[in-house]
Amino acid sequence: MRNHAVSRRECLTLLGSAATVTAFSVNLACNKETPRPEKAGIDYFKQNGRWFNEARFGLFMHWGVYAIPGRGEWVMYDEKIPAAEYAKLADQFNPTRFNAEQWAEHALRAGMRYAVLTSRHHDGFCLWDSKVSDFTAPKTAAKRDFLAEYANAFRKAGLRVGFYYSLLDWRKKAYWDGPVKNPQAWAEYLEYVHAQARELCTQYGKLDVFWFDGCWPYDPPSWKSEELLTMIRSLQPEILINDRSALPGDFDTPENAILPSDRGWESCQTTQESWGYNSNEKQLDSLWFILNKLITCASKGGNLLLNVGPRPDGAFPQPVIDRLAEVGDWLRVHGETIYGSEPVTAHYNYHVATRKGKLVHIHFRWGENLHWPAWGPYWLYGVEERVESAFIPATGQSVPVLWQDGKVRLELPREYPGTMGTVALTLA
Ligand code: GLC
DSSP states (O other), rough: GGGHHHHHHHHHHHOOOOHHHHHHHOOOOOTTOOOSSSSOOOHHHHHHHHHHHHEEEEEEEOOOOGTTTTTTTHHHTTOOOOOHHHHHHHHHOOOOOOOHHHHHHHHHHTOEEEEEEEEOTTTTOOOSTTOOOBTTTTTTTTOOOHHHHHHHHHHTTEEEEEEEEEEETTTTTTHHHHHHOOOHHHHHHHHHHHHHHHHHHHHSSOOSSEEEOOOOOOOOHTTHHHHHHHHHHHTTTTEEEEEESSSSOOEEESSSSEEEEEEEEEEEEEESSOSSSSSSSSOOOOOHHHHHHHHHHTTTTTTEEEEEOOOOOSSSHHHHOOOOOOOOHHHHHHHHGGGOEEESSSOOOOOOOETTTTTTEEEEBOOBBBBBOOOOEEEEEEEOOOOEEETTTTOOEEEEEETTTTTEOOOSSSOOOOOTTTEEEEHH
16 A cells, blocks of 8 residues: 555545545455355355465566556546546557566566456556557557457466456546446446456456456445456356455455455565556565565465566566566575465464475574574474474575474574575475
8 A cells, every 4th residue: 555545545535435444444355344245255266266376476567558657556646637638648658668478577587477467457548459448558559459468478478367457447427426426427337347347358368367456435236246246257267356346256465465364365565665667766675575575475375466567668677677586586496485385373483484295494584684593403393293304495405403392403504595594394
């Protein structure tokens, strides 16, 4: 939520829904309390969500005409830019460096297994050839269907493909008026939204994730969410739907927070302040910070969907490309602690840990400062099963180990083994 908290708050207040504001600032999913109208949910996730749980790490991309001013994806709302003026950005949106295969390369290089791209954000600009809108990339300067290029390239690269779609469209008066004030206009607005969702599910082959956003401040009946979800599932029987259609969907999406739940969940996180490209933001999350999020999510049974805001010319910012490559370097050595790993509930002296079969990975990280207990033999508590051996994945060094009644004595080497201080234990 970061720097948008205030503007979203304003936005909701404007819509006269103070109660939603509070709920919204805690968790973006609307109407969490609404009972599931359909049987999907947990059972559905168990059946279709296996790949998602195994993947653990995905790429989120916020990209649209807002990349041109370069002040984040909320620029239209924050700066009160009238729709007609904002629309002119599409005449300049001609991203000559856009190359979906290169994007897929960056994702693979980072060790990501799936991706979600904004098909349309709150500003209404569509990256695809929507028949119910003229504010689309194919119908303006770019004359390209970026969503098609993205879906094809990512699928070809072996990555799972997701579309983000915002229910709200700031340009439409009907959205601001809502279903009560102007039911006729709202009905037309709903037709537009449902038609777009149908297009997304029929024009781009098999989709893995439908990632809703922007349901606030209206409830499921207003959005006809149940109908919407039923339609999506009938067109894309194996698709996973997130929790922001005003109904719970299949998995939760805590934003810039790690909040485990008993359903599937994925923490979406920015690497800078904004989600969309912001040329004023020079600071990028450190490698440690990103890896810490990733291992913390995995250790609690969830995913990390890490965001990038590509530039207006279509390229990823170079510092982001470099950071993703560093993440990938770490994952190449430590992938076993992430992909297909299971959460660890034992506290292991409060170190973050994951488990995969007989392999337990413990990350001796504590703040960004080193927490490497190499001052002598180190006792680790809460290890119920017998430990046979231990080693340091980064160096391949083996660590002398002695298991005794639920605790284990490790003789760690003096030198810190790098970034997360990871030690692997092999259980008997
Ligand atoms: C919020 C924001 C939006 C961002 C999203 C990512 O809903 O409005 O800008 O796309 O969260 O979680």
